[in-house]
Amino acid sequence: MANITFTLNGASQSVxxxxxxxxxxxxxxxxxxxxxxxxxxxxLCGACTVHLDGQPVRSCSTPIKSxxxxxxxxIEGLSPNGTHPVQRAxxxxxxxxxxxCQSGQLMxxxxxxxxxxxxxxxxxxxxxxxxxxxxxxxxxxxAAVHRAAAMNGGRS
Amino acid sequence: MTRGIDRRWFLKASAAATGGLLVxxxxxxxxxxxxxxxxxxxxxxxxxxxxxxxxxTDDVVTLIVHKPDNGQGTETSIAQLLAEELDCDWSxxxxxxxxxxxALYGGALQGTFGSMAxxxxxxxxxxxxxxxxxxxxxxxxxxxxxxxxxxxxxxxxVINTVTNARLSYGSLAEAAAKLxxxxxxxxxxxxxxxxxxxxxxRVDTPAKVTGKATFGIDVRLPGMLHAVVARxxxxxxxxxxxxxxxAKAVPGVTHVVEIPQGIAVVAxxxxxxxxGRRVLQVEWDEGPNAKLSSPxxxxxxxxxxxxxxxxxxxxxxxxAKALAAVSxxxxxxxxxxxxxxxxxxxxxxxxxxxxxxxEIWTGTxxxxxxxxxxxxxxxLKPDQVRVHTTYMGGSYGSRGGGPFVMEAVEVAKATxxxxxxxxxxxxxxQHDLYRPASAVRFMxxxxxxxxxxxxxxxxxxxxxxxxxxxxxxxxVEGIAEYDIPNxxxxxxxxxxxxxxxxxxxxxxSQNTFFAESFVDELAARGxxxxxxxxxxxYAKSPRLLAVLNLAAEKADWGKPLPAGRFRGVAAxxxxxxxxxxxxxxxxxQGRVRVHRVVCAVDCGRVINPxxxxxxxxxxxxxxxxxxxxGNITIxxxxxxxxxxHQYEPLRMNEMPVVDVHIVSSxxxxxxxxxxxxxxIAAAVGNAIFAGTGKRIRRxxxxxxxx
Numbered sequence: 001m002a003n004i005t006f007t008l009n010g011a012s013q014s015v016x017x018x019x020x021x022x023x024x025x026x027x028x029x030x031x032x033x034x035x036x037x038x039x040x041x042x043x044l045c046g047a048c049t050v051h052l053d054g055q056p057v058r059s060c061s062t063p064i065k066s067x068x069x070x071x072x073x074x075i076e077g078l079s080p081n082g083t084h085p086v087q088r089a090x091x092x093x094x095x096x097x098x099x100x101c102q103s104g105q106l107m108x109x110x111x112x113x114x115x116x117x118x119x120x121x122x123x124x125x126x127x128x129x130x131x132x133x134x135x136x137x138x139x140x141x142x143a144a145v146h147r148a149a150a151m152n153g154g155r156s
Numbered sequence: 157m158t159r160g161i162d163r164r165w166f167l168k169a170s171a172a173a174t175g176g177l178l179v180x181x182x183x184x185x186x187x188x189x190x191x192x193x194x195x196x197x198x199x200x201x202x203x204x205x206x207x208x209x210x211x212x213t214d215d216v217v218t219l220i221v222h223k224p225d226n227g228q229g230t231e232t233s234i235a236q237l238l239a240e241e242l243d244c245d246w247s248x249x250x251x252x253x254x255x256x257x258x259a260l261y262g263g264a265l266q267g268t269f270g271s272m273a274x275x276x277x278x279x280x281x282x283x284x285x286x287x288x289x290x291x292x293x294x295x296x297x298x299x300x301x302x303x304x305x306x307x308x309x310x311x312x313x314v315i316n317t318v319t320n321a322r323l324s325y326g327s328l329a330e331a332a333a334k335l336x337x338x339x340x341x342x343x344x345x346x347x348x349x350x351x352x353x354x355x356x357x358r359v360d361t362p363a364k365v366t367g368k369a370t371f372g373i374d375v376r377l378p379g380m381l382h383a384v385v386a387r388x389x390x391x392x393x394x395x396x397x398x399x400x401x402x403a404k405a406v407p408g409v410t411h412v413v414e415i416p417q418g419i420a421v422v423a424x425x426x427x428x429x430x431x432g433r434r435v436l437q438v439e440w441d442e443g444p445n446a447k448l449s450s451p452x453x454x455x456x457x458x459x460x461x462x463x464x465x466x467x468x469x470x471x472x473x474x475x476a477k478a479l480a481a482v483s484x485x486x487x488x489x490x491x492x493x494x495x496x497x498x499x500x501x502x503x504x505x506x507x508x509x510x511x512x513x514x515e516i517w518t519g520t521x522x523x524x525x526x527x528x529x530x531x532x533x534x535x536l537k538p539d540q541v542r543v544h545t546t547y548m549g550g551s552y553g554s555r556g557g558g559p560f561v562m563e564a565v566e567v568a569k570a571t572x573x574x575x576x577x578x579x580x581x582x583x584x585x586q587h588d589l590y591r592p593a594s595a596v597r598f599m600x601x602x603x604x605x606x607x608x609x610x611x612x613x614x615x616x617x618x619x620x621x622x623x624x625x626x627x628x629x630x631x632v633e634g635i636a637e638y639d640i641p642n643x644x645x646x647x648x649x650x651x652x653x654x655x656x657x658x659x660x661x662x663x664x665s666q667n668t669f670f671a672e673s674f675v676d677e678l679a680a681r682g683x684x685x686x687x688x689x690x691x692x693x694y695a696k697s698p699r700l701l702a703v704l705n706l707a708a709e710k711a712d713w714g715k716p717l718p719a720g721r722f723r724g725v726a727a728x729x730x731x732x733x734x735x736x737x738x739x740x741x742x743x744x745q746g747r748v749r750v751h752r753v754v755c756a757v758d759c760g761r762v763i764n765p766x767x768x769x770x771x772x773x774x775x776x777x778x779x780x781x782x783x784x785x786g787n788i789t790i791x792x793x794x795x796x797x798x799x800x801h802q803y804e805p806l807r808m809n810e811m812p813v814v815d816v817h818i819v820s821s822x823x824x825x826x827x828x829x830x831x832x833x834x835x836i837a838a839a840v841g842n843a844i845f846a847g848t849g850k851r852i853r854r855x856x857x858x859x860x861x862x
Contacts, residue, residue, distance in 0.1 A: 001407065018407050018408070018428070021425075021427050021428075022427060025425055025426055025427035028374075028426070029382060029424075029425035029426055029427070030425060032376060033367075034367070034370070034373075034374035034376070035366070035367020035368065036367070037371075037373075037500075037501070037549070038373065038426070038502065038578070039500050039501075039502075039581065040581040040799055040800050041430075041580060041581055041799075042581070042799050042800075042801070044799055044800040044801055045500065045800055047500055074367070075366065075367035076366070076367050082362060082365060082366040087365045087366065090361070090365040091357065091361055091362060091365055094355075094357050094358055094361055094766055094770075095361075095365070096227075096358070096360070096361055096364040096365065097227035097228065097229070097770055097774055098226060098227025098499075098500070098501070098547070098548060098549050098550045098551075099227065099360065099363075099364030099365075099369055099547065099549070100227075100371060100499075100500045100501040100549025100550060101500050101549075102364050102365060103367050106365060124808065125808055125809035126809070128808040128809075129807045129808045129809040130807075131808065132500060132800065132805055132807065133500070134498060134499055134500045134550045134552070134778070134805055135227050135550060135770075135774045135777075135778075136773055136774035136775070136776065136777025136778060136806070136811075137770070137773075137774065138777070138806075138807075138808045138811035139773055139811060139813070139814055140770070140773075141808065142808070142811070
């Protein structure tokens with residue numbers, strides 16, 4: 001066991017866990033933030049995407065020891081009240097069906113827009129191809145990313 | 157429109173336990189005997205405190221949804237039906253998923269399946285809303301001392317048309333609860349609809365974009381432990397012996413227990429449980445299927461397609477005579493593989509047994525089945541078992557409420573702790589109820605003008621529903637739905653031990669590919685345009701014909717495409733709805749690329765157009781993923797694929813543009829959850845043939861070099 005401290009959604013967080021334990025399970029089972037989803041455990045589906053020092057990472061394949069001292073943002077911390085441009089755009093387009101992949105889609109899209117405020121379709125394909133959606137919402141996701149970009153360069 | 161209430165839809169009303177009005181309705185699917193036993197004869201006895209509409213004295217209107225939402229928006233569209241006739245303020249409604257109640261919500265079949273959520277509720281839900289509205293008006297009329305006919309409703313309030321006074325539903329709820337349910341209910345003229353037919357935002361969207369929506373896998377109870385189960389990888393195998401020493405040495409692991417389904421490793425968190433399972437030592441008794449692999453399964457299916465004497469599923473005209481009349485019958489054999497559902501949320505179920513009550517929290521299509529499973533596993537009485545239905549991270553047919561509920565209850569019993577059982581991705585792919593692998597042999601004859609005169613299909617396909625007159629109906633549906641004078645369909649059960657079950661669109665998922673591809677072969681052989689031939693074959697189904705023509709028109713069928721692009725068409729009638737698709741494809745380095753799909757839909761009256769478009773796109777993508785590379789293979793009795801690198805759904809960069817065109821209709825609502833899955837494989841295959849002359853008769857397309 002090891003005591004690991006990092007910043008979670010803007011606040012300091014300490015956990016006492018096995019250092020190899022993936023960030024995903026620390027978030028979900030130890031801390032109780034369940035907005036970040038388990039889908040594959042092998043960084044193949046993107047459902048567990050969070051921001052680590054501003055970069056999108058697959059939390060299922062990120063050992064907690066590598067998070068020490070860093071900043072983690074999850075879907076719960078993306079905005080105070082669901083007001084991040086991607087969340088507003090997702091609501092306007094009414095993207096989710098089952099919704100299980102959408103935390104990951106939103107986190108990947110927010111990271112894309114932070115890096116590239118006006119993405120092309122090709123940029124969206126490249127950034128979002130790692131996020132599977134079994135309900136087939138891709139066309140709505142694409143429209144919502146463009147809509148968020150049109151709001152204010154995707155910045156909250 | 158005024159109609160007497162059908163007794164099967166007997167309405168009940170009472171004061172809500174928390175004050176206010178509660179209106180319920182007897183559902184036709186529940187059956188009268190159960191209802192009367194539960195409630196006594198109509199008109200007597202109190203109603204249980206769960207129904208469809210709850211109006212609080214605080215003006216909050218709660219709409220209770222008894223069809224779980226797999227993602228297809230039943231929570232929103234059923235609420236629209238109730239709220240439309242109730243005339244309440246949509247911005248102030250709340251929704252809840254219904255608890256288990258056999259009489260009110262359908263008992264063992266309380267659930268969402270068969271694309272029936274809207275088809276079975278369109279009328280009853282509207283009547284429920286209208287009854288509540290009528291009672292509120294009567295309560296207001298009494299208070300004002302005027303006739304009910306002098307009242308109208310608007311946005312959650314009754315208006316006095318004489319004085320323009322206004323009483324909110326909340327202020328009338330308690331008085332209304334004391335009134336009898338009206339004998340006659342007037343439903344709105346559809347021309348007056350304010351909510352039905354409107355693209356209202358889904359009620360679950362805000363929670364699903366903020367991470368707040370609770371799925372089964374998200375449920376947490378105080379003192380809960382996390383479990384994963386080691387199951388024999390070979391179907392029908394079992395535990396021979398196991399040694400828990402290494403698993404128990406993993407930090408966080410608390411219990412290792414044997415249950416009927418295998419060995420459960422229980423821990424303080426999911427990851428520790430998975431780590432414990434990874435090092436658990438189990439020796440399996442692999443049982444009778446340990447040598448069965450895909451090549452042998454394939455051979456068994458193909459052999460049966462050339463074996464006489466199958467069950468006769470369909471026969472009209474004289475197929476044999478029509479075939480004998482031509483010198484060269486057209487023959488072809490088609491094949492489809494096993495498929496997993498691969499919903500993104502793995503199965504998960506929380507079970508707690510405490511003070512003689514077993515409670516279940518899970519995302520399930522069929523809470524009624526989850527309830528009976530938990531009753532059986534816990535050994536408790538039905539009224540001692542409660543099921544809490546959460547959101548589901550996809551379902552597509554097999555999130556019934558069977559094995560994963562059973563496992564959670566078994567582990568909760570064995571550990572005496574609240575337990576969450578979670579499936580890993582390999583559990584999901586390797587312990588599913590699969591869409592069956594199948595094969596069909598077609599024979600057909602054309603008349604002298606090149607039109608189909610005879611159609612024969614012999615299908616070999618495993619069944620999980622059993623045979624009636626030697627035929628598994630779900631295995632032959634959609635294989636011969638054409639206006640052809642001489643038809644025969646035969647069926648063989650290959651009796652394979654791989655567990656199978658409902659997969660989005662069931663038998664149509666493969667049979668529409670088979671039949672709509674073979675139709676294209678007949679078009680080519682008879683030198684007919686594929687749309688022209690279909691117009692003739694669909695002649696007896698005007699609505700199918702209409703979506704075919706609409707799709708062809710919107711796709712510019714017959715007009716030139718850019719070099720390297722090709723079109724294919726296919727259509728289906730099913731679930732009370734009609735769909736035609738035109739796919740536009742190219743071949744890039746031997747691989748199929750789908751650029752655009754024009755999708756024409758007639759699903760009768762539309763409740764929520766956004767929902768229809770979502771389902772049209774989504775169900776098509778589900779079929780396209782399977783067509784391009786969906787393939788579950790069996791290796792020595794076990795599933796070879798373990799994760800998304802081996803069973804990879806369509807990704808964003810492969811998503812075609814989908815143009816959905818909805819036929820405006822006042823016909824009864826049809827189903828949308830499965831409608832567009834069946835045609836896409838044939839539309840793409842037919843486009844590949846149009847472009848390359850190569851006819852692909854085996855799914856997925858990735859198996860063949862194009």
